Each structure stands twice: as C-alpha cells, then as structure tokens.
Amino acid sequence: MVTNLPSSEVQRKPKDYKSDVHPDWCPGCGDFGIVNAIQQAMAELQLKPSQVLMYSGVGCSSKTPHYINTYGVHTLHGRSLPFATGSHLANPDLQVVVAGGDGDGYGIGAGHFLNAGRRNANLAYIVYDNEVYGLTKGQASPTLKLGVKTKSLPLPNPNEGINPLAIAVSAGYTFVARSYAFDAKHLKETIKRAILHKGMALVDVLQPCPTYNNLRTKDWFAEEVEIGGTKYPRTYHLDEKGYDGKVHNPADEREIEAKKLQALQKVEASEPQIALGVFYEVELPTFLERVKPNIPLLQKYTSCKMPIEDPSTHVPTTDLSAAYAEVLTNTH
Amino acid sequence: MVTNLPSSEVQRKPKDYKSDVHPDWCPGCGDFGIVNAIQQAMAELQLKPSQVLMYSGVGCSSKTPHYINTYGVHTLHGRSLPFATGSHLANPDLQVVVAGGDGDGYGIGAGHFLNAGRRNANLAYIVYDNEVYGLTKGQASPTLKLGVKTKSLPLPNPNEGINPLAIAVSAGYTFVARSYAFDAKHLKETIKRAILHKGMALVDVLQPCPTYNNLRTKDWFAEEVEIGGTKYPRTYHLDEKGYDGKVHNPADEREIEAKKLQALQKVEASEPQIALGVFYEVELPTFLERVKPNIPLLQKYTSCKMPIEDPSTHVPTTDLSAAYAEVLTNTH
Amino acid sequence: MEITNQFSWMIGGPQGTGVDSSATLFIRSCAVAGLNVYGKREYHSNIMGEHSYFQVRVSENPVHSHVDPVHLLATFDDETARIHAHEVVPNGYFLYDANVTKPETLDLHPDVKILALPYSQILEEVSAETGQPLAKLQIMKNTIAVAASLAMTCFEIQYIEKALKGIFTGGKAKLVPLNLKVAEKAYACITQEIKNAFPYRLVAKPDAPAQMIVNGTTAVALGKLKAGCRFQSYYPITPASDESVYLESHPEYGVNVVQCEDEISAVCMAVGASLTGVRASTSSSGPGFGLKAEGLGWAGINEVPVVVFNYQRGGPSTGLPTRHEQGDLLFSLFICHGEYPKIVVAPGDMTECFNDSFNAFNYADQFQTPVIVLCDKALANNTASILPFDETNLRINRGKRASDEYLAELASRPDFNGKYPRFANSEDGVSTRSLPGQENGIYWCTGDEHDVYGHISEDPENRIMMDDKRMRKLELAAKTIPQDEQWKLYGPENADYTVVTWGSTKGPLLDALPILQSDGISINVLQIRLMSPFPAEAVSQILNRAKVRIGVEQNFTGQLAKIVRMETGIKMDHMVSKYTGRPMSETEVVAALREITKQKTEKVVLTYGH
C-alpha cells in the first residue's frame, strides 16, 4: 500500500532515487535492470524518499539499498523479512520494500519466507532469482532445477528446484507475481503494483547472472521457443492472454479458493513459455489491521510514536497502578 | 522404503516396539494414538528394532522416540529433519522415521521442512498437528487458523493458518498424506505407506490436545457435519471416495503435473468435511540415488562403512597421491 | 517453645493438579498479613502428571531464599510424600491423604508428627452443601492443604479470605465463598492439641507496609512497560515466555507482542522495530538466546538500541529446561563472532529485575548498542513478597537523536549532500541518530563495515575509526552507569572473607550473611550486576582488601570467577558451586561457607534438593 501519495510540490525523477554509490555488479548482471525498475517505480509513484525504507538480506542482489536514495537497511543473510516486518509494524507510515536473492529468500530464509505469508504484513518483497548464490561464487540456489550443472558447479545439482510462487500462494501471500529483469516496463509495473498492494506481496524476478549461470542468460531469455512448429517468445505476459489473478470480492471464500487454484495451476504448469505477471492477488486484512482491535493504543498511535515520557522532565508517563493492583497486597 | 523385510525367525508384536519409559502426556492426548499407530505399523512391517532410527525435535510430541524401542534421537526444536537426513545419508540401511510437533516442523523448522522437499531423501516424517505449542503451554502453532482463540491464548490468533500439505506438494515431497490421531487403523496404514514409500514422505496427523486446544477436541472430531441437510462424519477417507493420489507412471511429467494439481485442489478446498488419506504419491529418484553416479565409492559402500584405516595398524588408507600431484612442484 | 514467623512449608503434587495455585494462596495469605515470603517453584518439563512442588518460606523480616528444612509438608499424592518425607524436621508435621499414602512406609524422621487430612470427606460435605459436583471440587484439595497448614500455625483465617479475594476477582469472585467454606472446614480439623504439638506460629503484622507478590518475569515485564517498551517479539520457551505472555495479557499498555516463527526472527524483528524509534525488546532462554547471536552482532555494528533478555536454565542444549542454572554468562558475554560493544546486566532479585529492565532501555538508547539482561530460572519462577517498586528516580533517556530542526539545519548547509552522517565519528563513541521517516535524515545500515553514511567500506582507515568509535562506548558506559548499578557490596566494607556472586545466588548469600556474622566470621558479599563493561577496578580493590575470596555461583565451571580473573587477574581462593538444576538454599550456603572458613575446603559442590 502506498503511504506517500504524490506531493504537488516536487516531481521526482528516477535519478532522484539513485544514491551516489556506484553498483559493483558484474557487467551484464540482471540486477542493474531490477534496480532501475525499482527506481522508476518509485518515481512513478512519487514516493517521498525519506518515507521509504528499502530492506535487503546479503548477496549480490542485497547490495540494492545502497544504490537507492531512500533510507536503506542491508541486513543479514536470509533475515530481511523479519527485520523489515519489525520496522513496518512499528512504523506503518513508512513504505517498506524488501529486496534480496533467491538463496537469501528461499534457502536460508525459507522459514521466514513461509511464515511471512501467515502474517500478511504490508510489505513488497522482490526476489532476484538467478538460480545461484552469486556473491559466494555460484553454488546452486533453491530455484536451480535438478541435474543442472552451471559452469560454477563441480557436480550437477542433486536437489529439485522449488517453485517459489506456488509456495507463496499456499503460504498466504496476498500478491504473487513473476517478472524478468530485462523486461523493463513489465517489471516496473509489477513492482508498482506490489508496492500499491495492501498486504504481503512477492515479485519473483528472473535475473540473468552472466558470471555463474551460463544457462539462463539474457540470450536464452531472448530465444524463441517452438510450440507445434510455431515460434513464440520465451516469456509472455499473463494479462495479455486474458489471465486475471485478482480476487474481486475478497469476502467470497469460493472466489479466493478458485483464484488460488487457478494460480497454482498456472505456476505449476510446465509450459515451454514462461508466464510473467500477477498470478494471484487478493486484499485481506493485514497483520496490523488484525491486531489493532485488541490493542486499543495502536489505533491511536503507531508504536514508534506512542508517548512514553514527559518531554521536559523525562519522567515515564506509563501509569502502572492497574498492573500493580493485581500484585499488591494492600488489602490488609 | 523398507530396508528390513520380515525376518522369518521372530514375529514381533507392537509391544516389542514399546520402550520401558512411561509416556508422560496428559490424559486424552492424541499423541498416545499416534505412538500406538507407529508401533503397530512397525510391527506389521516387522522392522528390526536395531535397524530403526526414530528421530524427533522438541515438544510434547517429540518425546516419542523415548517411548519406542528402537534407536531413538530426540534432537533440537525444529531441527529433526537435518539431523535425520544426516543419519539417513550416511547409513541408508537404517530405516529413519521422524516425528515431531507442528510448531517444531512448520514454525521454527519451516526452512528445513521446505528444503527437505528439494532433496527427496528417504525419510518418513510424521507431524503431530494440534494447532498449538503444547510443551510451552499452548501458544498458537502455524496451523492454527486466523482469529481463533483457544483457551490458552490471551488474544485471538493474528496469523493465518498454513496448509502444510499444500506446501509439501509444492516443495517436492513425493508422498503427502493426512490422518487423524484416533483413527487408529487409517493412521497405522498411512504410516506404513509412508515408511514403505521411497523418498520424502509427510504424514500430517490431526491431534487433539485436550489441555490447550479446547476447539479441536476428540469430541469435535467425532461430531457430524451437516451438508445440505444430511449429516456426515467430520472426517472421511479419500480412497473410499475414489480419490487416487498416486502417479502411476513417474516418467510421465504430465501425470505428475496433473496429480500435483489434483492434490493441491483437494488440500486447498474448504470442505465442511476433513479429508484423510494420501493426497499425492510419486516415486522419483532419492537424493542418494541422484548423487551416487557422481561419487563412485558411494555405489560400493554406505558412507559410514567406507574403509578409512588399516584395522590393525590404524594407518589411514586414503591415498592422497593424486591430490598431492595437483599441488606438488616436483617437476623441476 | 514457640517459633514465630520463621516457617518453611512445602506442598507438592503432580503437575497440573494445582500445586502452583496452593502456593499462590499460601503466599498471598501470608503477605496480606504483612509477613515476608519467598517461594521456590520446582517442576518437570511436562504439562501434566510429573511431580512438582513449591517450597515457601515465611519470615518476620525480608527474605531472599529458601531453606532446606521443611517444617510442614502438605501432600495429597503419594509421590510427593515419598520424595519429600525425609525433609521434614523433627517436631515438624506431615499432612497427607490416608487414601493414597501409608505414612509408615515413608522415610520420616521418628520425631515428625503426622496428620491425615480428610480431603475427600470435606469435599463431599461441600458438594452436598453447595450442590457442586464432586469432580469439580477436586482442585480444592489445595485449599484444604493450605488452610490446614495455616491453621496449624494459629494463623488468622481472615487473611486467607483476604487472599482469596485478591486472587479471585471479576468473574471469578464467586469462587471466594466456596473456597472459604472449604478453608473453614479444614481449619476445623486442626484441634488445639495439634496446634500445641506444632511449635511454629505465624503472627500477622497488620501495620507492615503493603507488599507486592511477584516473580521475576512479572517484575521484568513491569520494568519494560514503565520504560516505554512498546514492541516485543518472542518465540515461546520456558521460562522466558511467561514474561511475553504477561505483556500480551495486558494489551491496555499498547505493547505489540509478536509471536515469531523462531528466535532469529524475534531478534531481527525487534532490531527492525527499534530502527524506527520504538523501544523494542525480545526475551528468551538459552537455546533461543543462542539463535540471536547474529542479530546481536548486526545490532552492534549498526549501533541499534535493543534489549535482549536471556532467562538462563539448566544446560547445555535442552538440558534441564525447567530447572535453574547460571550457565550462560560466558556465552552471553562473548555471543556473536567478531567484536562489538555490548552491555550485559545481571539482576539478582525481583526489585533489580524491575530496575534493570527499566535501565536496560536507557543503556540501549544512550550507548546505541545491544543490551543483554541475564536472568535465571530461580528469578523467573520463584515468588517473593517485596516492597512496591520505587519509581521516584526513574527517568527516561533516549540518547542522542536528531531533531527535525537539527536535520533541516544540516540540510540547509551548502555542503549537504543529501545524506546524513548517522555514523559520524564522535568523542564518546555515540553518534546522533536519525529515524526513517525524518526528512534530511536518510542513511543506510549494513552488517558490513561502513562509512559515516552507512555505506559499505573496506577502507582500512575507516575501519579503525569505526571500530575505535564503537568500542569507546564501553568506556562511556563504564563512566555513565551509576556505581550501584554496577556492583553492590553487602556487609562491612572490610572483611576477611569476600564472597563474589551474581544473579539470584545473591538471595541465599544475603540471608546467610547475618548468620555467618553471628558465628563471628568477618565476611561480606560482592554482587556483580554489570558484567560488561566489567567494573574491573572496583572489583580489584574490593577483592584486594579481603584475605580470602570465595566465588559462589550456580554452574559447573565458575563462570563469574573466570571473568573476575580475566579482568583483574585475581583468582578465587575457594568456590561454592551447584549444578543439579536446583537453586542454592540459605542452609546450603551457610554450611558451605562455614566449611570453607573452618576446613579451607577448596571447592564445595552443593547437591541438596529434589
């Protein structure tokens, strides 16, 4: 959900979202495309840089926040979601966007990835999916398919590759999409939608790693595939094929169930072409919306703004008398 | 996969699989039913106790190995799968069975749960699903549904409950089943099939926790549900309704895809009745089968039996000359 | 010969049958009467059925520990009788249910008197009188045991009534008359003859000041609330989760308590929350605390204030998960690879639990670094009656925070480059932090070494500047934290024997001190509260003044003694340890210290208690 709607005063350009740090990715890395798309999406949404908190884990991809001119937090390998969730819950006025690698998110971070679905916090999570652990020199990531041997592997991959989109749908993500690092416009639009989405959004971005993944290269993505004698582009856009992943009436459990199944069917399908787009989308109460009824003060203040002291004397303002009464014995 | 086929000499009874430790679960706990079923399944399969390695995590349910008269390993909270995988890979002649709670497996252990699917190691994993953290006094587990307030919770659950079966299917588990702690025969048969299955098998067992979960009680499971005016039992058996989750030709990718989707459809469906049975089953190469072609010695020996020393002199038998040759400079 | 207001009582039974609530009633009754109480709780890692017990000590004066002898043992199951019968002192009493226990089979001292309580009969009567089904009344065996016990001390029943009213409030108030009826019937069983045979008396002190009855987890939770902690993330674990559950059960204070998927998530979430400015905390015990290593190091290098509690329990691994130990000091001091400043605090009683919990948030904000508070199971689960917390001097210190005006002023300078030097070098090691959302305050965080803006830097000079800056905070903390929050010396300033201790072990030592002094031993007790930065100079001075130094702590290796030696070079001459998972009693400590002073035993290992 966007919390910072366009301000009439300034009109920000993508370059306003560029920091002065030079990206140190390898030439041709798909990460360049993704960061550009994020910056463009932010510009088109006119997000206020000081209200944006860009999170990441650790990996090549996770250097992203340093290249974006907003508050940025480069956390621990696999832990971006819990960190980001903490910031979002304590200050939901911030627009929290999370970026990171597939190893980071689906490997070491898999437990957080799964459990984030249950919470449906208002976060946009962009995963740079290059099928390898880039920064540690190209080991297999959880999305690399079984038996594949990239040039960086001594032996073929003995693990089946997971389908992160299917898992996200089953885990409770309320927005599940796929895009491609060099499909600039589609990626930017998808990221915009993920940011605008109220709830937990996943964008899995197919990302060439020219240095270690010699199989899923930019060229490979540009190749055409043959289906029944005819050639088609490697990727296609779901919405252009009339696919609609959105639940239009979130109160209708049947529609939710049907749309989930449709999404699972689509993401599990072994097509020759790769579908890009939003597979599933539904607006449901977020974590904070769920807890607010139980914690009255949260309806009045965000956690980080709750008054706790007298500003001049610094005397704590929390009145514990009621809590003390439960344990005091002043009844004799 | 069963590695210990019936030996003609002894005929073992369920009681032979009981240890002399008295289970200290609460009266009426579903765990009793599950342990009984495991013991019965072992007896019917005539597993040799010394060839069985029973694993668990930490929780009420994870005390299971102590009650079973086989080698037993009660590990760390959430970590049973990695431990068990290590034992299985190093000694695949053992029958490794893993038991544990839903908090253990789908909460803190979620990352291992997911990634175990990718490996398809030959393990049977039985999850005691009581929707709560029993041993720590009844907090919500990941399977507790949104908004539910068991008597042990101060506030209603703010998290959506996950569907472990859907996730297992998407994650690559090759056997995915559900049973119920007090459906003795069905549970026993399901556990038998999971043990017999070659590959990573999940049995999610619905388990009443009378002490903390006052909603999913034995009585609740015994209640009938009304569908269109007619009353039906709360649970029903998939196979009795003609459901067949098994992939009959594992070489046929289309069949795999179809059966996966069928399973996802079934497990995600919000039915008034609860389906029990095997939702999905396919025989695919296991982790060891996948790595053996690359590691020739593994075809000859299990890891734990590889000779490494001269038994009398204890001189190491590994000949490093070839490895040394790569780094030696004796060419001058 | 009557003994007044010096009473040691024990009740036991299978877990889940109300042992804890009996103890609560007993403790509250005594405290309401103005007496001082300390209750020790022992239970298995089990939900129902295993043996648990509560030992309560009542005293005329404030009391901080239990004693080994039991004056009165109240039982309603046979297991408790078998396990604890031998602990009852001569002239003490043993109460039991004749339906389940045959006292002649027990290991009772011949001078112990026995009394069968008519549990079933009383409940049947009450059932008949009130129409309540008998099954529902079973739990009231507890009330019978408590009331009969108190009756034997000639304790006025009115205080039991008051206690019941304090316990059963709101919707449960209707339980007061029912329980009172049961109590009255139990009272009626205790004849004057029995009372005469029992020398222990509890005499109310109606003018005594009001007391609070708390355990450590509640005291900590209250300290967090007072400090303004409004975000708590946790993952369930014994005995830490009671604290989080307390906060969850008091939503009116506005704390968002998030139950996470694991402890890694819990610490990261607290750190993420803290970055926005909220005071944030997370609590766990050993196994979960260990999973927080990486998050702590990240908070260290990013200078994020965060408060992490570790309630120690019996280790290693799952260990003795519901038992007591002080085994995590070294791990907590050095947790996480690499080097970063951390503040480590160890409260020693319920009042310190409250104060250290409050102070921890000030330390975190002032020094912008993680603060670890080390509690232990005895603090967490034992109960004490104490004077209400003194709030007079509590002040909140949020440390160096950039105001919007300050940031705007910086931004108006011609050399402003659009980013804020959040990690700027500073003399005291602390930089002024901005918060996400503040205009002109944009900065970055990273677990990598970084420049003043928070961007990755591998430059060696920058590295030295940053490492030096961060580590200087320890010097600042050592100077800033008041002396009595660093250490406390009990007893005379100069003494032949100085005992060094920490955490809840202070309790039995404080109680032992006057006894040993009355033996004529010149002795004092040094409690160390601040473990990092360690008050090495003060500790050196104090230990150098003593002739003999004795370390008393509840672990195998003598962890505080190791730290004292590491920091001062001074070795303990003697050690008293206990690692059975059961806390030390006053009785044990007195005996051990007597043995050391008399026989110069190098190391005394204590073992008492089931």
Place this chain on the structure above:
Amino acid sequence: MEITNQFSWMIGGPQGTGVDSSATLFIRSCAVAGLNVYGKREYHSNIMGEHSYFQVRVSENPVHSHVDPVHLLATFDDETARIHAHEVVPNGYFLYDANVTKPETLDLHPDVKILALPYSQILEEVSAETGQPLAKLQIMKNTIAVAASLAMTCFEIQYIEKALKGIFTGGKAKLVPLNLKVAEKAYACITQEIKNAFPYRLVAKPDAPAQMIVNGTTAVALGKLKAGCRFQSYYPITPASDESVYLESHPEYGVNVVQCEDEISAVCMAVGASLTGVRASTSSSGPGFGLKAEGLGWAGINEVPVVVFNYQRGGPSTGLPTRHEQGDLLFSLFICHGEYPKIVVAPGDMTECFNDSFNAFNYADQFQTPVIVLCDKALANNTASILPFDETNLRINRGKRASDEYLAELASRPDFNGKYPRFANSEDGVSTRSLPGQENGIYWCTGDEHDVYGHISEDPENRIMMDDKRMRKLELAAKTIPQDEQWKLYGPENADYTVVTWGSTKGPLLDALPILQSDGISINVLQIRLMSPFPAEAVSQILNRAKVRIGVEQNFTGQLAKIVRMETGIKMDHMVSKYTGRPMSETEVVAALREITKQKTEKVVLTYGH
C-alpha cells in the same frame, strides 16, 4: 649490489581480471625453481570490478609472511597504480600500461624506476601470429606482467614453462604454448640495461626438495580426506566454502558433500551423520559458525564426535567478509548456552592446517565431543610453498566403540534389559558407544539431561554424575593430546621477551624472530594451538620465565591475552594488535616489537596495508 632470492612482488587489478591466476603462475614458477614463496591475497566482497591484489614474497629459505616494501609492482590498470605506487621501494620498479596510467601523476618515490609494458602490442602480435581473436587474449596481460617481472630478476624462463605445464593440464594443455609465446615476448622487452638497473635476482635452486603449493582451505581438505572424513555438510560462505568446493571437486575420495539450506542444517546434518559412525564435518565462517551454537551444544551433551571449522574473517556481523581477523576466539570457546566439553584447536600455518584437520577427527572420536578448529582468512586464502606433508606418524583413532561381539556378550547376561548403557559412567569421562544398526546396542539421544540409556532424567544425582563425566573429558584431553599439539615455543627456551600468539599471526612472528635476535634482543615466541582445554600450567611456566610478555594478535580486544589471564592470571605487559582486516607483515611485527623493547609502548596498533 645484487640482492638474491629476497624479493617482494605485487600485482593488482580489478577482481575477475586474472590477478589470482597471475599470482598462481608467479608463485608456481618460483616454487618449481626450488625457491620458497608466500603469497598474500586481498580482495573485496565483490565478484567483478573492485580492486584486488596479490603480494608475493620469494625467499631463499622457508618464509611465512609478507613484507610491506614492494620491490616490483606490476599493474595493468590505473587503480592498482594509484593505490599501491607509494609502496614501491627506492630502486624498485613500477611496471604499467601506458594506455591507462600516467606515472607522473602517481605517488612514486623519486628513486623508483618505471617501465611501460607494451601489453596491447604483444597481444596484437600474438593474435596475428596465432590467429586467436584479440578479445580472447586479454586475460594474458597477466602472463605478460608475470613474465616481464621474472625477466627483470634474471629468472630462467624454463621455470615459467614448467609452471605453465603444471597449471594447464588435461584439456587445457594447449594453452601452454600460447602462454609461453606471450611470456617470451615479455622477456624480450626486458633489456639487459633494465636488468642492470634492478638489483633483485631470483636464482633457481634446482636441488631443493619438491614443494607443495597450498592455501589453508586445501590443506584442511587434504587433512580431512586423510583422516577419513566422508561426510561434509556446508552452506556457502567466504572464505570457508573453498574447502567444501575442493572436496566436491574430488568426488573420487568418496566424500558426500551436502550443500544445505543453512548452517543450522549443516551442523545438525553432520551430527546426524556422525551418529552412524562416519567421520563427519562442517565448515563455515563467523556468521555461519554462530548459527551452529545449538547443534554444538547438542553434540556436547550427546557426546557425538563432530568436527566444526570456523574460518575467521573481519567481524562483527558481515563485517569485512573477505578480510582477515582473529576475532572469534572468545565466541568459539564459549559458544552455546550451558556447559559442555569442547576441544578448540587453532592451526598457525598450512602444515598445521593439514595436521590439525587430521587430528581433529581423532580428538572428536577419542573424547566423543565436538571439536572446533579455528582458522582465519589469512590461512585460508594466502598461499605458501611448503614441504610435502609428513604422513609417517598419522594414525587413526576411532575411540571407544562397542564391537558386535561386546554387545552380544552384554546381551547374553541375565540382567540385560534390552537397551545399552551408552552413557555409562566411566573414569575418564568417555563411554563406549554403539552405532544405530548394531544389534543389542539400542540407546537414545536427547538434548535433555539423560540417564545412561539416553532417556530424559531430571534427577539431581544423575545430573551430577553426567555433568562430571562429560566435563572429565577435558582432563583426559589435556593429558592425551601431545604437548606439541598444544603449544610450541620458537626461539630460545629462556628469553627476556616472550611473545604470545596464535593462528596465522605466527607467520610474521617466526620471520621476525631471527631479525630481532640479530638486533640482540632476547626473545622467543609462544604459539598456543590448543585453546580448550587450555594448557594453563605450561603457559604459566613459560610466561613466568620471561621478564616481559607481549601479546600479538589480530583483533581489537586481545582475545588470547584475555584467555591467558583467565587461565593463568598473567597479564600481557604489552599488546600488538591489528584490526584493519589486513594481516600483519613481518615488517610491521619487527617494527612493533622493536618499539616495545625500546620505548616500552604499552599497545601498538598496526595499520599498514590496503
């Protein structure tokens, strides 16, 4: 004045452009010629583009460290020129590419000579002569730089050829003539005049014994293979993963190398594997090592042999992930809540990496407990030419294991109750273990305290027995582990100054020792290899013999010094530290120790190196 076989050479360039392969060629050429080599590798946490460099020292005699002065700096990019130009000594040479670097803009000492290498011209010629596309030849700029450098020292080109043949084997052998052609053209550029102007000479020692060229990760992997480690689980991390990748790349030895989903999984999997009897190990660096805390504690209480490597790197947190530090000693010693015996070993050079790696598995089996081996980034990534490993005395010790016969015999006794007392009390702390699959050997494991069969027990007496038993292993280890695997003293037995050090810091100290001795300083170096159990008595004795004690280690807080004081009470009189992420050089160590002996400086912080 010619200087023979004392040469310091540096090459640099953007990551991914072949700096490492140039260094490999240079090192191998020298080593093939019988010279001794030590190479220091520095690189950013980046895959391509950031500055990296390799500094190689060549010596007549064995050498264990680098020196600061650079005699010859070879560059082909401008960044390297700008960063390192100032390091070239007077009379040294600076080689560059005139297309990218303007030497007059550099911070070169006026007495440094410069030489532009015709990189493009040579490659164009070769392209023309061989028909190879120019773009494919770019990587051979490295060969030009190496060959030109060696030519200047009058080094015979035949050794370059031999080195090329050693490097390009199998399918790559066709690259030898191509590279040789390039090398010859580079040689041709170095006129006699240039040689005359350059005083440094490399003269082959054809009779020198064959050497191995290894870095620490390879040495460790070889030790593991020799020890019979057949299961390795890991999660990628710099610099540890090179070791696992080495094992993966040598599947012929039968090691099942499993890449896990995280380090928690890695340690648990290794422990699970070890339970079946295979020798199992896992390797990581700080952040990943920290995630192994809980698994280590579990292995400790369940007495499982498992070997865990921690390759230290710059901390805290992600820190300086590709840089050097010895910052994890305290964390490694005390990792995991609670108390359990652990063996902690710290090798100091490549040979010790091999031996300690081999020994670690024996320790693990003999003491049935986790063994932690602490390496560091300098050991891991630096390269040394060393004598081949001496395998003569290597023996495998699997510790106490129950044979099938023994178990059958036990089972035949009338009192056999169907389960095996795997954790039976024993004098030396070690019980005889059975393995799953063995008949009559059934037992249980649990992270809880347990009885002899491995069933949960909260009984206090059992607890004492078990804790005592487990902790006794440390005494056994202290007695069993040979002295020279515990510590080594270099230099005279008695000296005025004793330097205490560990890990790779031994390297520069060993090289500094003769220099300081030739200054007339009475000095020796104590390297501590066994950190737990700590050889307190021996260390005490040695340190008490010295007049002045100096701690030299590469971290902020002086972690070994802290442990020495904790264990012996002895405080270092002086400290030499470095925490820039760059290893100490011989030059720095000599200067620091000279300063301390002359000016009695309390603490010297070293800072040299980019």
